[in-house]
Amino acid sequence: MSRPGDFRLVDGTVIDHLPVGTASEAMRILGLPREGPVTVGINVPSPRIGRKDILRVEGLFLCKSELDRLALLGRHITVSLVRGGEVAEKTVLDVPQRLVGILACSNPTCITNSESVQTVFERTDADPPRFRCGYCERVTRIERPS
Numbered sequence: 334m335s336r337p338g339d340f341r342l343v344d345g346t347v348i349d350h351l352p353v354g355t356a357s358e359a360m361r362i363l364g365l366p367r368e369g370p371v372t373v374g375i376n377v378p379s380p381r382i383g384r385k386d387i388l389r390v391e392g393l394f395l396c397k398s399e400l401d402r403l404a405l406l407g408r409h410i411t412v413s414l415v416r417g418g419e420v421a422e423k424t425v426l427d428v429p430q431r432l433v434g435i436l437a438c439s440n441p442t443c444i445t446n447s448e449s450v451q452t453v454f455e456r457t458d459a460d461p462p463r464f465r466c467g468y469c470e471r472v473t474r475i476e477r478p479s
């Protein structure tokens with residue numbers, strides 16, 4: 334079903350159900366705009382979550398690390414891959430079990446903050462997400478909008 338203001342992608346990605354106010358952070362994470370056009374919806378009415386932000390990006394397909402970063406922004410985020418004008422695949426992002434090179438450790442004496450070591454975190458809780466540092470075991474809680 335199409336609504337006024339809908340912008341149709343040919344090949345690209347729709348990042349939907351972002352919590353209101355996180356579209357700009359999502360764009361920062363993804364380094365947008367890159368090549369294709371980007372449409373940004375902010376504070377869009379959503380039957381599911383009340384209000385949402387949404388990004389539609391032509392010509393962009395996300396890698397695992399980008400999906401992992403986006404998953405930390407909210408609990409209902411969906412990512413749809415569009416090919417040839419049709420949704421080819423739609424997934425709800427889960428908080429990843431493991432984050433590699435994504436979070437910084439909150440422990441100032443952790444080795445990851447003084448040496449060039451890639452951080453590795455294991456998830457201890459999904460909601461709200463908490464992750465344990467693989468080096469010093471300090472648990473970091475991710476703050477995100479409900």
Ligand SMILES: [Zn+2]
Nearest residue numbers: 438443466469
């Ligand atoms: Zn640490």
